[in-house]
Amino acid sequence: MPGSSLLTLLDDITTILDDVATFTKVATQKTAGVLGDDLALNAQQVTGVKASRELPVVWAVFKGSMINKTILVPAALAISAFAPWGITPLLVLGGLFLCYEGVEKLAHKFLHPKAEIEAHKAKLAAAVVDPTVDLVALERDKIKGAIKTDLILSAEIIVIALGTVSSEPFVTRVGVLIGIAVLITVGVYGLVAGIVKLDDVGLYLTRREGEGRLVDVAHRVGRFLVSAAPYLMKFLSIAGTAAMFLVGGGILTHGIPPLHHVLEQATAWATGVGAFAGWVTPQLLNALTGVLAGAIVLALVTLVGKLRPAKPNPTQP
Template sequence: MASGLLALLDDIALIMDDLASATKVATKKTSALLADDLAVGAKKASGYASERELPVIWAIAKGSFINKIIILPAVFVLSYFAPFLITPVILLGGVYLSYEGAEKVIDFIFHGGKDKKVSKEMTEKEKIRSAVITDFILSLEIIIIALSTVQDKPFSVQVITVSMVALLATVGVYGLVALIVRMDDFGLSLMVRYEGVLKQTGYFLIISLPYVIKALSVIGTVAMLAVGGGIFVHNIEFFHSISEKFIPYISDILVGFFIGTTAVSAVKALKRMKRLFYSNSS
């Protein structure tokens, strides 16, 4: 009886050690994407009135949790029964990310980055929807990369490890996003309650926030292009061979911008054709 219990405890210890090791490797492999997810998340969650910041972040975080609930079982099923479908799905996600990034760049170049005037309520809903869709694609990429690092492990270890990485991608990322967008409130609290260095720190946090948000907005756009382009570089030989002529991250951005501008042009062409069709039919 005692020997059986000791054997069971030994097995549990080995599984826990295997899980810790696998999670560490998977997190390291996905760290760059988690950083990109943070930049994109902060970009998507900024630009609201102070009282709407946390509700918007919470809405995006809930959408992110739902994304994980959908993606995790779907990826495990695809990986087991139809692994050949994973790459096309990722490529479609790469097109979307590249499209979003390129659209922002084109809008900044030709319109100074000014958004069209729409109602405040619709703008908020559209931003949340866009953030959740972007999170879905980044989450899919993170989960698939995490799964690729534990393919040689037992299925139970794969499920737990990838699920832990997915949870980190939501709790960690949107927790940090919430801290960033509320940085000014924390700074104000320091200024009101303390004197000396802490008061100066609070003032620095307040005046720094607009610059941090602007920087994250730029980083988020670049991240979308880099992740979108990186998907094509890593999965399409043609783009991979071209990328070898450039610095790795730069090549991902260039490929992402090329894919994105192509997608933007295609969407605009389709919209023109749609308008012409309706004008002729009327």
Template sequence: MSAGLLGLLDDVAAIARMAAASIDDVGAAAGRATAKAAGVVIDDTAVTPQYVQGVAAKRELPIIRKIAVGSIRNKLVIILPVALVLSQWAEWLLTPILMLGGTYLAFEGAEKIWGRLRGHDAHAAKVVDVGEDAEKTLVSGAIRTDLILSAEIMVISLNEVAHEGFWARLAILVVVALVITVVVYGVVALIVKMDDIGLALAQRRSSLSQKVGRGLVRGMPRLLAVISVVGTVAMLWVGGHILLTGTDELGWHGPYGWVHHVEEGIHHAVPAVGAVLAWLFNTFCSFVVGVLVGAVVLAVVHVLPLGRREHHSGGADAAAGTAVVEHPATPEEGRQ
């Protein structure tokens, strides 16, 4: 009886070791997949803070929380099942779907630039001052943008673990989705609340704390302005890169082949910083593609007669993904 019990315990211990090894394997694979998608993760972190610019301080964290929940839903409910099913039975569809998302990102980045050139935000109001509907518009726009960036992250991660079995891929991608969402929106929350942290430090007795606090308060508007620009550039860069690599995967090798050839030449020509310069060249070319494609889509949507009719009939005129609600100038503003 005791020998049978000991044998059972040995079997349980062996199963536990196998389970622990499997967990370690999933964790290691998730780490590799996350590292592979790091570039898009950085872009996602840069894009998101601009959605809470102009929002009252008390609504910043609730809005970020709503966007984070939407991001988890994007990854686990929409992207993960679709990506796994397509990778199992229709892998050829992944690239065209990603390219549609890249086109949307390029359009969104181009529209933001167009809006700034037109002075679209001259009389913008805080979304919380306008009402709950404007906040919902802001959140839904941010979640739409997150859907594209999350799809890129998840597909890159999927490619990294394509050799794994179905259930292993599922477990790894769930871990990647959760870790990346926590990291991205944790950093975003820290960025947007940095001025509040600075204000709290400025009210302490320590002269050093006061100095650091005042520096944070003064520096945050500039940092958020820089992040807003970086976020717009990231949309164009990521969108263009998706399109550039997508055309290569679909059989049109010319554009990406030329970029890759020049990139390799730069990498080998300058040994010390060749890798950095090659990456910058690839990024610049991706950005140019994003600008060109975004400008074409923008022209179709807003410049051609169809776009103008939609605009005059009350179509959404805010920059894509933002909930900036414009109001007419007040009499005092008119007199100024």
């Protein structure tokens, strides 16, 4: 009967939406490790931009990020529909990249002399105040770099989310990936906008005129925000790096059968010792796996870079 068919359809739709909401929540939790680094990297991308142009730059990168996900989500769904066997290898590759990026960040100060890093920062600072520098071109380059970074991190997030719902119906996968793409993009760039303007908010509060307890409180909050902004950036960077090892290592230990077997055995033994040991052991093993895997990939990348013949310098005869 038409009435019962309609009710059945509505029940199916309700079930699908409930599944989408549930798996979106799970996928969001699993991709949260990438978000810390995503947040820190994108906030760092707009440093060196004039204060009046910070939000327009964030908005431009946000639009680029949405375009990235408009490409990545259908590609991920196509893989899950026509080549589901490729999801695990993609997850492992994404995990290896996360681990490599984490180790590269730790090794950055050893791979790049401090003088080189300081010179780069000084060059950016000088470019902002130099009237002869084309700030439009500088801003455009920053936006392109941020969008490229977003493309890599978005691919990792989409693949991780896809792995979470790979065995679910196709409609559920569509809903989860679209939900993850929208929520993460809006959430990340909303927070990035807040972070880059945090010192401006603090400065505004410190300059409030008047007398009274409320004005005094505003001044104190403003000074706190101004002083806390750089520490927040450092915290996000540290938390993001740690999350990269935990998430990347976790992908590897769950995607590579021998590592998964070792993790299960170690977790079972630790659980027998105590609940806390049972919880912390897999975290430590995931992090250790992430560090070791990242170090191996970094060593290989560095070796290949050294063996590759140097490009001739056109300025030299």
